[in-house]
Amino acid sequence: MRTPKPGLPTREQIVHAPKVLLHDHLDGGLRPGTVVDIALATGYDGLPETDPDKLGAWFREAADSGSLERYLETFAHTCAVMQTREALTRVAAECAEDLAADGVVYAEVRYAPEQHLEGGLTLQEVVEAVNDGFREGEHRARAAGNRIRVGALLTAMRHAARSQEIAELANDYRDSGVVGFDIAGAEAGYPPTRHLDAFDYLKRENNHFTIHAGEGFGLPSIWQALQWCGADRLGHGVRIIDDITQGPDGQVTLGRLASYVRDKRVPLEMCPSSNLQTGVAASYAEHPIGLLRRLHFRVTVNTDNRLMSGTSMSAEFAHLVDAFDYTLDDMQWFTVNAMKSAFIPFDERLAMINEVIKPGYAELKAEWLFAPGGALPHLASGSVLEAG
Numbered sequence: 001m002r003t004p005k006p007g008l009p010t011r012e013q014i015v016h017a018p019k020v021l022l023h024d025h026l027d028g029g030l031r032p033g034t035v036v037d038i039a040l041a042t043g044y045d046g047l048p049e050t051d052p053d054k055l056g057a058w059f060r061e062a063a064d065s066g067s068l069e070r071y072l073e074t075f076a077h078t079c080a081v082m083q084t085r086e087a088l089t090r091v092a093a094e095c096a097e098d099l100a101a102d103g104v105v106y107a108e109v110r111y112a113p114e115q116h117l118e119g120g121l122t123l124q125e126v127v128e129a130v131n132d133g134f135r136e137g138e139h140r141a142r143a144a145g146n147r148i149r150v151g152a153l154l155t156a157m158r159h160a161a162r163s164q165e166i167a168e169l170a171n172d173y174r175d176s177g178v179v180g181f182d183i184a185g186a187e188a189g190y191p192p193t194r195h196l197d198a199f200d201y202l203k204r205e206n207n208h209f210t211i212h213a214g215e216g217f218g219l220p221s222i223w224q225a226l227q228w229c230g231a232d233r234l235g236h237g238v239r240i241i242d243d244i245t246q247g248p249d250g251q252v253t254l255g256r257l258a259s260y261v262r263d264k265r266v267p268l269e270m271c272p273s274s275n276l277q278t279g280v281a282a283s284y285a286e287h288p289i290g291l292l293r294r295l296h297f298r299v300t301v302n303t304d305n306r307l308m309s310g311t312s313m314s315a316e317f318a319h320l321v322d323a324f325d326y327t328l329d330d331m332q333w334f335t336v337n338a339m340k341s342a343f344i345p346f347d348e349r350l351a352m353i354n355e356v357i358k359p360g361y362a363e364l365k366a367e368w369l370f371a372p373g374g375a376l377p378h379l380a381s382g383s384v385l386e387a388g
C-alpha cells in the first residue's frame with residue numbers, strides 16, 4: 001500500500017468516498033475466477049490460463065499492448081463466457097457488487113448486446129438477463145451495507161452495422177434499466193458518422209448517448225461525435241489535448257473545438273489506466289486529465305475495463321492523487337461532475353449530489369476532528385476555514 005502524503009486522502013478514505021462511474025464495460029470487468037468458472041461450465045476451452053490469478057495477470061499484460069486494436073483482442077475471451085442468460089446475470093450482479101464494495105454509489109455500465117447472441121439469446125433476452133443481474137447485485141450490495149444504483153448503456157460496435165437496431169433496443173428499454181446508448185470498438189477507420197442514422201433516431205426520441213471518441217483517433221473523431229452526431233458526452237475525449245497549446249511562458253491557448261468542449265461543458269469520460277495501456281498517455285503524471293482539470297473542462301474519472309487494467313475507481317483515484325496531489329475536494333469535484341453528466345433524470349442527479357455525495361465527502365473531511373490524540377491541523381481543509 002502506498003504511503004499517503006500528509007493532507008492527501010488515504011487509500012481507505014478514497015474507498016469510502018462516494019464515487020460515480022460513467023464509463024465501465026461489463027465485458028471488461030469480470031472477476032477472473034468467474035471467467036474460469038463459466039468457461040468450465042460451458043465448455044469454452046480457449047482461455048490462455050485456467051488459474052484465476054494467472055488469468056487476471058494475462059489480461060493485464062495482453063491489454064498492455066500500446067494499441068487500442070490489440071487491447072480489444074482480449075475481449076474475445078470475456079465475450080465467449082457471456083453467452084447464456086445465467087452467465088450474463090451472474091456477471092452483471094458481480095459487477096454491481098464489486099463496484100458497490102469499492103464505494104461507487106452510481107454507475108452506468110455498458111456492453112454490446114450484439115456480442116452476446118452466440119448461445120441463441122435474442123437481443124431482448126440479453127438486455128433482460130443483464131438487467132436482472134444489476135438488480136440482484138444492487139440487492140446483494142445493500143445486504144452487505146453498501147448502496148449502489150446501476151444503469152445500463154447499450155453499445156453498438158462501430159465496425160458492425162447494427163447501430164440502428166441497438167439504438168431502438170436502448171429506446172425500448174429506457175424505462176426498464178437502460179439509460180442510454182454508445183458506440184465502441186476500434187476508432188481509426190470507423191468514424192462516428194457511419195452511425196448517423198442511429199444518432200438521429202435517438203435525438204428524435206429525446207434519448208441520450210455517448211460516443212467513444214478521441215482515444216484511438218484524434219480531433220476529427222471528437223468533432224464528428226459532437227458536431228455531426230450530437231453526442232451528450234465523449235468516451236475518453238482525451239485527444240482534445242491536441243487542440244490546446246501551451247506556450248513557453250505557461251500561457252494556454254484553446255482552439256475552437258477545445259473551446260467548444262469547455263464552453264458547452266461537454267463531459268469527458270477519462271480512463272487514465274486504460275489510456276496508459278493503449279499508448280494514449282505515457283504516465284499518470286503526463287495524462288492530460290491534469291491540465292484539463294486545471295482548465296476546468298468537465299472531466300470525470302472512470303475505469304473503462306477493470307479486468308484488463310487490473311483497476312477500480314479507488315485505484316484510478318489513488319493514481320491521480322499520487323500524480324497530481326488531489327485532495328478530497330478534487331475528488332468531490334470529479335464526482336459531482338460525473339453525477340451532473342449522468343443520463344438519469346435531473347431531479348435524481350440532484351438528490352444524489354445533495355443527499356449522498358456531498359454529505360459523504362463532508363463526513364470524510366470532518367474525520368480529522370476525531371483523530372485519536374486530538375485534531376490533525378494539516379488535514380483541515382480550506383473550505384472549513386472559509387466558512388467563517
Ligand SMILES: O=c1[nH]cnc2c1ncn2[C@@H]1O[C@H](CO)[C@@H](O)[C@H]1O
Nearest residue numbers: 025072075110111112155184185212
Ligand atoms: O476503451 C475502449 N475503446 C473502444 N472500445 C472499447 C474500449 N473498451 C472496450 N471496448 C469495446 O466495447 C465492447 C463492448 O463493451 C467491448 O467488447 C470492446 O470491444
Ligand SMILES: [Zn+2]
Nearest residue numbers: 025212235304
Ligand atoms: Zn471504453
